[in-house]
Amino acid sequence: MTDEITCVLVVDDEALIALGLTVTLRSMGLRVCGTAATAEQAIALAQQHRPSLVLMDVRLKGQADGVDAAIEIHRTVGSSVIFITGSREPETVQRIQQDHPAGVLFKPILPVHLKAEIDRVFGH
Template structure:
């Protein structure tokens, strides 16, 4: 099963965004675009209407991925998988407050990503 609209990858580190995109493509999934800031992520959701968003927490600019997800939730019902290197309690609590979100901690293994992506698009 493939999500309609493809998958949007949001990460401010080009190499990580590229790696995640390659992993998704290896799963046979389509990547509709990428973004490096909260503003770019929201604009990309409006433009591409993805079926899933992979969202890094730390992004370029003043707002982070949790801020972007909250704004995205106001305009779309797209599921979001957060990807973060932070296990800080405050960060995890902010992520848990976002509906339609799950969390993967960096470094992300292929099997972890595949499991979460398949779960998210099957829901």
């Protein structure tokens, strides 16, 4: 699985969730190139590290949300984005669809579901 994935950027404003995702990704043999809690941090890290994959929470600290960040990252870097959200509200799901996401996972995320979604996105 790691052949096509250079690194993964984890974006979540809850530190414990970001840490949990980081540990899970590393246990899958993937390199995490950074974590971010805001859209601005996410965009800067993505432009610096050019990750193959971004795990993007929809709700972030600050004025911009994860969809704003994903649109800019997709435009400037081209990373695949899997959105992570705790909300199943139609407005949230519609907003996510603005970026043509590679995938969407709903919290809480089990490691087996994360691995399955990453495998699906990268054709494994």
